Amino acid sequence: MLEIDVRRKTLRMASGDERLALRDVAFSLGEGEVAAVIGPSGCGKTTLLRIVAGLDRDFEGETKLPEPLKIGMVFQEPRLLPWRSVRRNLTLAGARPGAALDAIVAALGLSGHLDHYPGELSLGLARRVSIARAFAVQPTLLLLDEPFVSLDAALALRLREELASLVETWRTTTLLVTHDLDEAVALADKILILSPGPGRKIAEVAVKAPRGRASPREAALLRREIETLVARAGGDEGAHEKG
Structure with a gap:
Protein backbone atom coordinates (compact mmCIF):
# COMPACT_ATOMS: atom_id res chain seq x y z
CA MET A 1 0.00 0.00 0.00
CA LEU A 2 1.16 3.50 -0.88
CA GLU A 3 -0.31 6.24 1.32
CA ILE A 4 0.55 9.89 0.71
CA ASP A 5 -0.54 12.88 2.77
CA VAL A 6 1.20 16.15 1.90
CA ARG A 7 -0.41 18.86 3.96
CA ARG A 8 2.03 21.62 3.03
CA LYS A 9 5.20 21.89 0.94
CA THR A 10 7.09 25.13 0.39
CA LEU A 11 10.05 25.84 -1.90
CA ARG A 12 12.80 28.33 -1.14
CA MET A 13 13.42 30.66 -4.08
CA ALA A 14 16.76 32.17 -5.16
CA SER A 15 15.63 35.46 -3.59
CA GLY A 16 15.32 33.75 -0.22
CA ASP A 17 11.53 33.97 -0.25
CA GLU A 18 9.37 30.86 0.19
CA ARG A 19 6.71 29.77 -2.27
CA LEU A 20 3.91 27.38 -1.39
CA ALA A 21 4.12 24.50 -3.88
CA LEU A 22 1.63 21.90 -2.59
CA ARG A 23 -1.13 21.74 0.00
CA ASP A 24 -3.68 19.12 1.01
CA VAL A 25 -2.68 16.36 -1.41
CA ALA A 26 -3.65 12.95 -0.02
CA PHE A 27 -4.28 9.61 -1.77
CA SER A 28 -3.55 5.90 -1.51
CA LEU A 29 -2.74 3.11 -3.95
CA GLY A 30 -2.92 -0.64 -3.52
CA GLU A 31 -0.59 -3.25 -5.00
CA GLY A 32 -0.68 -3.13 -8.80
CA GLU A 33 -2.77 0.04 -8.95
CA VAL A 34 -1.84 2.94 -11.23
CA ALA A 35 -2.58 6.60 -10.50
CA ALA A 36 -2.03 9.43 -12.96
CA VAL A 37 -1.46 12.96 -11.66
CA ILE A 38 -2.55 15.75 -13.96
CA GLY A 39 -2.68 19.50 -13.61
CA PRO A 40 -1.33 22.69 -15.18
CA SER A 41 2.37 23.50 -15.38
CA GLY A 42 3.73 24.76 -12.08
CA CYS A 43 1.15 22.99 -9.91
CA GLY A 44 3.72 20.82 -8.14
CA LYS A 45 3.41 17.47 -9.95
CA THR A 46 7.15 16.80 -10.12
CA THR A 47 7.58 18.08 -6.54
CA LEU A 48 4.99 15.51 -5.46
CA LEU A 49 6.88 12.78 -7.31
CA ARG A 50 10.13 13.76 -5.54
CA ILE A 51 8.37 13.55 -2.17
CA VAL A 52 7.02 10.08 -2.95
CA ALA A 53 10.48 8.98 -4.10
CA GLY A 54 11.99 10.13 -0.81
CA LEU A 55 14.17 12.73 -2.56
CA ASP A 56 12.47 15.58 -0.71
CA ARG A 57 11.66 15.11 2.98
CA ASP A 58 11.17 18.79 3.83
CA PHE A 59 7.38 18.93 3.93
CA GLU A 60 4.50 18.81 6.37
CA GLY A 61 2.72 15.47 6.20
CA GLU A 62 3.64 11.81 5.95
CA THR A 63 4.18 9.01 3.48
CA LYS A 64 3.81 5.25 3.78
CA LEU A 65 5.59 3.30 1.05
CA PRO A 66 5.29 -0.35 -0.07
CA GLU A 67 7.42 -2.91 1.74
CA PRO A 68 9.86 -4.21 0.77
CA LEU A 69 10.59 -0.94 -1.05
CA LYS A 70 12.23 -1.01 -4.46
CA ILE A 71 11.71 2.14 -6.53
CA GLY A 72 12.00 2.31 -10.31
CA MET A 73 11.98 5.76 -11.90
CA VAL A 74 11.46 6.94 -15.47
CA PHE A 75 12.28 10.59 -16.10
CA GLN A 76 11.33 13.04 -18.87
CA GLU A 77 14.75 12.38 -20.41
CA PRO A 78 16.14 8.82 -20.70
CA ARG A 79 19.27 9.72 -18.66
CA LEU A 80 21.33 6.78 -19.91
CA LEU A 81 25.09 6.60 -19.40
CA PRO A 82 26.43 7.37 -22.91
CA TRP A 83 29.69 5.47 -22.39
CA ARG A 84 27.92 2.24 -21.45
CA SER A 85 26.07 -0.18 -23.70
CA VAL A 86 22.36 -0.81 -23.29
CA ARG A 87 23.19 -4.08 -21.53
CA ARG A 88 25.51 -2.31 -19.06
CA ASN A 89 22.99 0.49 -18.46
CA LEU A 90 20.49 -2.17 -17.40
CA THR A 91 22.81 -4.20 -15.19
CA LEU A 92 24.34 -1.12 -13.55
CA ALA A 93 20.86 -0.29 -12.29
CA GLY A 94 21.06 -3.45 -10.18
CA ALA A 95 19.40 -5.93 -12.52
CA ARG A 96 20.78 -9.45 -12.66
CA PRO A 97 21.06 -11.22 -16.01
CA GLY A 98 18.50 -13.97 -16.26
CA ALA A 99 15.02 -14.93 -17.39
CA ALA A 100 13.30 -11.95 -15.70
CA LEU A 101 15.54 -9.38 -17.38
CA ASP A 102 15.32 -11.23 -20.70
CA ALA A 103 11.50 -11.06 -20.51
CA ILE A 104 11.54 -7.28 -19.89
CA VAL A 105 14.00 -6.71 -22.73
CA ALA A 106 11.93 -8.85 -25.10
CA ALA A 107 8.66 -7.14 -24.11
CA LEU A 108 10.14 -3.76 -25.02
CA GLY A 109 11.71 -4.94 -28.27
CA LEU A 110 15.29 -4.37 -27.12
CA SER A 111 16.81 -7.81 -27.64
CA GLY A 112 18.67 -6.70 -30.77
CA HIS A 113 20.01 -3.50 -29.18
CA LEU A 114 21.77 -4.72 -26.02
CA ASP A 115 25.25 -4.06 -27.44
CA HIS A 116 24.37 -0.62 -28.82
CA TYR A 117 25.29 2.62 -27.07
CA ALA A 132 13.44 -1.45 -19.05
CA ARG A 133 15.97 -0.08 -16.54
CA ALA A 134 13.16 0.90 -14.16
CA PHE A 135 11.54 -2.55 -14.37
CA ALA A 136 14.87 -4.38 -14.27
CA VAL A 137 15.15 -3.87 -10.49
CA GLN A 138 11.71 -5.51 -10.10
CA PRO A 139 10.25 -2.43 -8.37
CA THR A 140 7.43 -2.48 -5.87
CA LEU A 141 6.87 1.21 -6.71
CA LEU A 142 7.24 2.71 -10.18
CA LEU A 143 7.40 6.50 -10.61
CA LEU A 144 7.13 8.10 -14.06
CA ASP A 145 7.58 11.80 -14.87
CA GLU A 146 6.19 12.60 -18.34
CA PRO A 147 7.85 9.45 -19.79
CA PHE A 148 6.58 9.92 -23.37
CA VAL A 149 6.86 13.69 -23.75
CA SER A 150 8.11 14.92 -27.17
CA LEU A 151 7.34 11.60 -28.91
CA ASP A 152 5.03 11.46 -31.90
CA ALA A 153 1.52 10.18 -31.21
CA ALA A 154 1.96 6.76 -32.82
CA LEU A 155 5.18 5.98 -30.96
CA ALA A 156 3.79 7.27 -27.65
CA LEU A 157 0.76 5.00 -28.09
CA ARG A 158 2.97 1.98 -28.76
CA LEU A 159 5.13 2.68 -25.70
CA ARG A 160 2.02 3.19 -23.53
CA GLU A 161 0.77 -0.23 -24.58
CA GLU A 162 4.14 -1.82 -23.78
CA LEU A 163 4.28 -0.09 -20.40
CA ALA A 164 0.70 -1.14 -19.59
CA SER A 165 1.57 -4.76 -20.37
CA LEU A 166 4.58 -4.68 -18.03
CA VAL A 167 2.58 -3.07 -15.22
CA GLU A 168 -0.10 -5.75 -15.56
CA THR A 169 2.45 -8.56 -15.65
CA TRP A 170 4.51 -7.41 -12.67
CA ARG A 171 1.60 -5.98 -10.58
CA THR A 172 3.65 -2.85 -9.93
CA THR A 173 2.15 0.02 -7.93
CA THR A 174 2.64 3.01 -10.23
CA LEU A 175 2.43 6.81 -10.00
CA LEU A 176 2.49 8.65 -13.33
CA VAL A 177 2.82 12.41 -13.85
CA THR A 178 1.48 13.54 -17.21
CA HIS A 179 -0.10 16.41 -19.14
CA ASP A 180 -1.65 13.95 -21.61
CA LEU A 181 -5.28 13.03 -20.83
CA ASP A 182 -5.22 10.13 -23.30
CA GLU A 183 -2.18 8.75 -21.50
CA ALA A 184 -3.87 9.10 -18.10
CA VAL A 185 -7.09 7.46 -19.26
CA ALA A 186 -5.25 4.62 -21.01
CA LEU A 187 -2.96 3.69 -18.10
CA ALA A 188 -4.53 4.67 -14.79
CA ASP A 189 -6.95 3.09 -12.35
CA LYS A 190 -7.50 6.54 -10.85
CA ILE A 191 -6.71 10.07 -11.96
CA LEU A 192 -5.68 12.71 -9.43
CA ILE A 193 -6.38 16.27 -10.54
CA LEU A 194 -4.31 19.09 -9.04
CA SER A 195 -5.32 22.75 -9.05
CA PRO A 196 -3.13 25.53 -10.45
CA GLY A 197 -0.22 26.23 -8.09
CA PRO A 198 -0.02 25.87 -5.22
CA GLY A 199 -1.28 22.44 -6.17
CA ARG A 200 -3.99 20.80 -4.11
CA LYS A 201 -6.02 17.71 -4.94
CA ILE A 202 -9.37 18.88 -6.26
CA ALA A 203 -10.68 15.55 -7.54
CA GLU A 204 -9.94 11.83 -7.71
CA VAL A 205 -11.60 10.13 -10.66
CA ALA A 206 -11.87 6.33 -10.90
CA VAL A 207 -11.18 4.71 -14.27
CA LYS A 208 -13.48 1.70 -14.49
CA ALA A 209 -11.74 0.08 -17.46
CA PRO A 210 -8.03 1.02 -17.54
CA ARG A 211 -5.16 -0.17 -19.75
CA GLY A 212 -6.93 -0.56 -23.05
CA ARG A 213 -10.16 -2.08 -21.75
CA ALA A 214 -12.31 1.05 -22.11
CA SER A 215 -14.38 1.48 -25.26
CA PRO A 216 -13.77 4.63 -27.36
CA ARG A 217 -17.06 6.05 -26.05
CA GLU A 218 -16.16 5.35 -22.40
CA ALA A 219 -12.74 6.94 -22.87
CA ALA A 220 -14.23 10.01 -24.55
CA LEU A 221 -16.78 10.50 -21.75
CA LEU A 222 -14.06 10.20 -19.12
CA ARG A 223 -11.85 12.72 -20.90
CA ARG A 224 -14.77 15.14 -21.07
CA GLU A 225 -15.45 14.72 -17.34
CA ILE A 226 -11.81 15.41 -16.48
CA GLU A 227 -11.60 18.42 -18.80
CA THR A 228 -14.66 19.88 -17.07
CA LEU A 229 -13.12 19.35 -13.62
CA VAL A 230 -9.81 20.90 -14.72
CA ALA A 231 -11.55 23.94 -16.24
CA ARG A 232 -13.71 24.38 -13.14
CA ALA A 233 -10.66 24.13 -10.90
CA GLY A 234 -8.89 26.88 -12.83
CA GLY A 235 -11.87 29.18 -12.38
CA ASP A 236 -12.30 28.35 -8.70
CA GLU A 237 -8.59 28.89 -7.93
CA GLY A 238 -8.60 32.19 -9.82
CA ALA A 239 -11.58 33.41 -7.82
CA HIS A 240 -9.92 32.21 -4.61
CA GLU A 241 -6.72 34.10 -5.40
CA LYS A 242 -8.63 37.31 -6.13
CA GLY A 243 -10.53 36.93 -2.90
Whole structure:
Protein backbone atom coordinates (compact mmCIF):
# COMPACT_ATOMS: atom_id res chain seq x y z
CA MET A 1 0.00 0.00 0.00
CA LEU A 2 1.16 3.50 -0.88
CA GLU A 3 -0.31 6.24 1.32
CA ILE A 4 0.55 9.89 0.71
CA ASP A 5 -0.54 12.88 2.77
CA VAL A 6 1.20 16.15 1.90
CA ARG A 7 -0.41 18.86 3.96
CA ARG A 8 2.03 21.62 3.03
CA LYS A 9 5.20 21.89 0.94
CA THR A 10 7.09 25.13 0.39
CA LEU A 11 10.05 25.84 -1.90
CA ARG A 12 12.80 28.33 -1.14
CA MET A 13 13.42 30.66 -4.08
CA ALA A 14 16.76 32.17 -5.16
CA SER A 15 15.63 35.46 -3.59
CA GLY A 16 15.32 33.75 -0.22
CA ASP A 17 11.53 33.97 -0.25
CA GLU A 18 9.37 30.86 0.19
CA ARG A 19 6.71 29.77 -2.27
CA LEU A 20 3.91 27.38 -1.39
CA ALA A 21 4.12 24.50 -3.88
CA LEU A 22 1.63 21.90 -2.59
CA ARG A 23 -1.13 21.74 0.00
CA ASP A 24 -3.68 19.12 1.01
CA VAL A 25 -2.68 16.36 -1.41
CA ALA A 26 -3.65 12.95 -0.02
CA PHE A 27 -4.28 9.61 -1.77
CA SER A 28 -3.55 5.90 -1.51
CA LEU A 29 -2.74 3.11 -3.95
CA GLY A 30 -2.92 -0.64 -3.52
CA GLU A 31 -0.59 -3.25 -5.00
CA GLY A 32 -0.68 -3.13 -8.80
CA GLU A 33 -2.77 0.04 -8.95
CA VAL A 34 -1.84 2.94 -11.23
CA ALA A 35 -2.58 6.60 -10.50
CA ALA A 36 -2.03 9.43 -12.96
CA VAL A 37 -1.46 12.96 -11.66
CA ILE A 38 -2.55 15.75 -13.96
CA GLY A 39 -2.68 19.50 -13.61
CA PRO A 40 -1.33 22.69 -15.18
CA SER A 41 2.37 23.50 -15.38
CA GLY A 42 3.73 24.76 -12.08
CA CYS A 43 1.15 22.99 -9.91
CA GLY A 44 3.72 20.82 -8.14
CA LYS A 45 3.41 17.47 -9.95
CA THR A 46 7.15 16.80 -10.12
CA THR A 47 7.58 18.08 -6.54
CA LEU A 48 4.99 15.51 -5.46
CA LEU A 49 6.88 12.78 -7.31
CA ARG A 50 10.13 13.76 -5.54
CA ILE A 51 8.37 13.55 -2.17
CA VAL A 52 7.02 10.08 -2.95
CA ALA A 53 10.48 8.98 -4.10
CA GLY A 54 11.99 10.13 -0.81
CA LEU A 55 14.17 12.73 -2.56
CA ASP A 56 12.47 15.58 -0.71
CA ARG A 57 11.66 15.11 2.98
CA ASP A 58 11.17 18.79 3.83
CA PHE A 59 7.38 18.93 3.93
CA GLU A 60 4.50 18.81 6.37
CA GLY A 61 2.72 15.47 6.20
CA GLU A 62 3.64 11.81 5.95
CA THR A 63 4.18 9.01 3.48
CA LYS A 64 3.81 5.25 3.78
CA LEU A 65 5.59 3.30 1.05
CA PRO A 66 5.29 -0.35 -0.07
CA GLU A 67 7.42 -2.91 1.74
CA PRO A 68 9.86 -4.21 0.77
CA LEU A 69 10.59 -0.94 -1.05
CA LYS A 70 12.23 -1.01 -4.46
CA ILE A 71 11.71 2.14 -6.53
CA GLY A 72 12.00 2.31 -10.31
CA MET A 73 11.98 5.76 -11.90
CA VAL A 74 11.46 6.94 -15.47
CA PHE A 75 12.28 10.59 -16.10
CA GLN A 76 11.33 13.04 -18.87
CA GLU A 77 14.75 12.38 -20.41
CA PRO A 78 16.14 8.82 -20.70
CA ARG A 79 19.27 9.72 -18.66
CA LEU A 80 21.33 6.78 -19.91
CA LEU A 81 25.09 6.60 -19.40
CA PRO A 82 26.43 7.37 -22.91
CA TRP A 83 29.69 5.47 -22.39
CA ARG A 84 27.92 2.24 -21.45
CA SER A 85 26.07 -0.18 -23.70
CA VAL A 86 22.36 -0.81 -23.29
CA ARG A 87 23.19 -4.08 -21.53
CA ARG A 88 25.51 -2.31 -19.06
CA ASN A 89 22.99 0.49 -18.46
CA LEU A 90 20.49 -2.17 -17.40
CA THR A 91 22.81 -4.20 -15.19
CA LEU A 92 24.34 -1.12 -13.55
CA ALA A 93 20.86 -0.29 -12.29
CA GLY A 94 21.06 -3.45 -10.18
CA ALA A 95 19.40 -5.93 -12.52
CA ARG A 96 20.78 -9.45 -12.66
CA PRO A 97 21.06 -11.22 -16.01
CA GLY A 98 18.50 -13.97 -16.26
CA ALA A 99 15.02 -14.93 -17.39
CA ALA A 100 13.30 -11.95 -15.70
CA LEU A 101 15.54 -9.38 -17.38
CA ASP A 102 15.32 -11.23 -20.70
CA ALA A 103 11.50 -11.06 -20.51
CA ILE A 104 11.54 -7.28 -19.89
CA VAL A 105 14.00 -6.71 -22.73
CA ALA A 106 11.93 -8.85 -25.10
CA ALA A 107 8.66 -7.14 -24.11
CA LEU A 108 10.14 -3.76 -25.02
CA GLY A 109 11.71 -4.94 -28.27
CA LEU A 110 15.29 -4.37 -27.12
CA SER A 111 16.81 -7.81 -27.64
CA GLY A 112 18.67 -6.70 -30.77
CA HIS A 113 20.01 -3.50 -29.18
CA LEU A 114 21.77 -4.72 -26.02
CA ASP A 115 25.25 -4.06 -27.44
CA HIS A 116 24.37 -0.62 -28.82
CA TYR A 117 25.29 2.62 -27.07
CA PRO A 118 22.77 5.37 -26.23
CA GLY A 119 24.15 7.63 -28.98
CA GLU A 120 23.21 4.95 -31.53
CA LEU A 121 19.56 4.80 -30.42
CA SER A 122 16.54 6.77 -31.55
CA LEU A 123 14.67 8.71 -28.86
CA GLY A 124 11.95 6.04 -28.87
CA LEU A 125 14.47 3.24 -28.28
CA ALA A 126 16.23 5.26 -25.58
CA ARG A 127 12.90 5.70 -23.79
CA ARG A 128 12.34 1.94 -23.99
CA VAL A 129 15.72 1.38 -22.37
CA SER A 130 14.83 3.78 -19.54
CA ILE A 131 11.57 1.88 -18.96
CA ALA A 132 13.44 -1.45 -19.05
CA ARG A 133 15.97 -0.08 -16.54
CA ALA A 134 13.16 0.90 -14.16
CA PHE A 135 11.54 -2.55 -14.37
CA ALA A 136 14.87 -4.38 -14.27
CA VAL A 137 15.15 -3.87 -10.49
CA GLN A 138 11.71 -5.51 -10.10
CA PRO A 139 10.25 -2.43 -8.37
CA THR A 140 7.43 -2.48 -5.87
CA LEU A 141 6.87 1.21 -6.71
CA LEU A 142 7.24 2.71 -10.18
CA LEU A 143 7.40 6.50 -10.61
CA LEU A 144 7.13 8.10 -14.06
CA ASP A 145 7.58 11.80 -14.87
CA GLU A 146 6.19 12.60 -18.34
CA PRO A 147 7.85 9.45 -19.79
CA PHE A 148 6.58 9.92 -23.37
CA VAL A 149 6.86 13.69 -23.75
CA SER A 150 8.11 14.92 -27.17
CA LEU A 151 7.34 11.60 -28.91
CA ASP A 152 5.03 11.46 -31.90
CA ALA A 153 1.52 10.18 -31.21
CA ALA A 154 1.96 6.76 -32.82
CA LEU A 155 5.18 5.98 -30.96
CA ALA A 156 3.79 7.27 -27.65
CA LEU A 157 0.76 5.00 -28.09
CA ARG A 158 2.97 1.98 -28.76
CA LEU A 159 5.13 2.68 -25.70
CA ARG A 160 2.02 3.19 -23.53
CA GLU A 161 0.77 -0.23 -24.58
CA GLU A 162 4.14 -1.82 -23.78
CA LEU A 163 4.28 -0.09 -20.40
CA ALA A 164 0.70 -1.14 -19.59
CA SER A 165 1.57 -4.76 -20.37
CA LEU A 166 4.58 -4.68 -18.03
CA VAL A 167 2.58 -3.07 -15.22
CA GLU A 168 -0.10 -5.75 -15.56
CA THR A 169 2.45 -8.56 -15.65
CA TRP A 170 4.51 -7.41 -12.67
CA ARG A 171 1.60 -5.98 -10.58
CA THR A 172 3.65 -2.85 -9.93
CA THR A 173 2.15 0.02 -7.93
CA THR A 174 2.64 3.01 -10.23
CA LEU A 175 2.43 6.81 -10.00
CA LEU A 176 2.49 8.65 -13.33
CA VAL A 177 2.82 12.41 -13.85
CA THR A 178 1.48 13.54 -17.21
CA HIS A 179 -0.10 16.41 -19.14
CA ASP A 180 -1.65 13.95 -21.61
CA LEU A 181 -5.28 13.03 -20.83
CA ASP A 182 -5.22 10.13 -23.30
CA GLU A 183 -2.18 8.75 -21.50
CA ALA A 184 -3.87 9.10 -18.10
CA VAL A 185 -7.09 7.46 -19.26
CA ALA A 186 -5.25 4.62 -21.01
CA LEU A 187 -2.96 3.69 -18.10
CA ALA A 188 -4.53 4.67 -14.79
CA ASP A 189 -6.95 3.09 -12.35
CA LYS A 190 -7.50 6.54 -10.85
CA ILE A 191 -6.71 10.07 -11.96
CA LEU A 192 -5.68 12.71 -9.43
CA ILE A 193 -6.38 16.27 -10.54
CA LEU A 194 -4.31 19.09 -9.04
CA SER A 195 -5.32 22.75 -9.05
CA PRO A 196 -3.13 25.53 -10.45
CA GLY A 197 -0.22 26.23 -8.09
CA PRO A 198 -0.02 25.87 -5.22
CA GLY A 199 -1.28 22.44 -6.17
CA ARG A 200 -3.99 20.80 -4.11
CA LYS A 201 -6.02 17.71 -4.94
CA ILE A 202 -9.37 18.88 -6.26
CA ALA A 203 -10.68 15.55 -7.54
CA GLU A 204 -9.94 11.83 -7.71
CA VAL A 205 -11.60 10.13 -10.66
CA ALA A 206 -11.87 6.33 -10.90
CA VAL A 207 -11.18 4.71 -14.27
CA LYS A 208 -13.48 1.70 -14.49
CA ALA A 209 -11.74 0.08 -17.46
CA PRO A 210 -8.03 1.02 -17.54
CA ARG A 211 -5.16 -0.17 -19.75
CA GLY A 212 -6.93 -0.56 -23.05
CA ARG A 213 -10.16 -2.08 -21.75
CA ALA A 214 -12.31 1.05 -22.11
CA SER A 215 -14.38 1.48 -25.26
CA PRO A 216 -13.77 4.63 -27.36
CA ARG A 217 -17.06 6.05 -26.05
CA GLU A 218 -16.16 5.35 -22.40
CA ALA A 219 -12.74 6.94 -22.87
CA ALA A 220 -14.23 10.01 -24.55
CA LEU A 221 -16.78 10.50 -21.75
CA LEU A 222 -14.06 10.20 -19.12
CA ARG A 223 -11.85 12.72 -20.90
CA ARG A 224 -14.77 15.14 -21.07
CA GLU A 225 -15.45 14.72 -17.34
CA ILE A 226 -11.81 15.41 -16.48
CA GLU A 227 -11.60 18.42 -18.80
CA THR A 228 -14.66 19.88 -17.07
CA LEU A 229 -13.12 19.35 -13.62
CA VAL A 230 -9.81 20.90 -14.72
CA ALA A 231 -11.55 23.94 -16.24
CA ARG A 232 -13.71 24.38 -13.14
CA ALA A 233 -10.66 24.13 -10.90
CA GLY A 234 -8.89 26.88 -12.83
CA GLY A 235 -11.87 29.18 -12.38
CA ASP A 236 -12.30 28.35 -8.70
CA GLU A 237 -8.59 28.89 -7.93
CA GLY A 238 -8.60 32.19 -9.82
CA ALA A 239 -11.58 33.41 -7.82
CA HIS A 240 -9.92 32.21 -4.61
CA GLU A 241 -6.72 34.10 -5.40
CA LYS A 242 -8.63 37.31 -6.13
CA GLY A 243 -10.53 36.93 -2.90
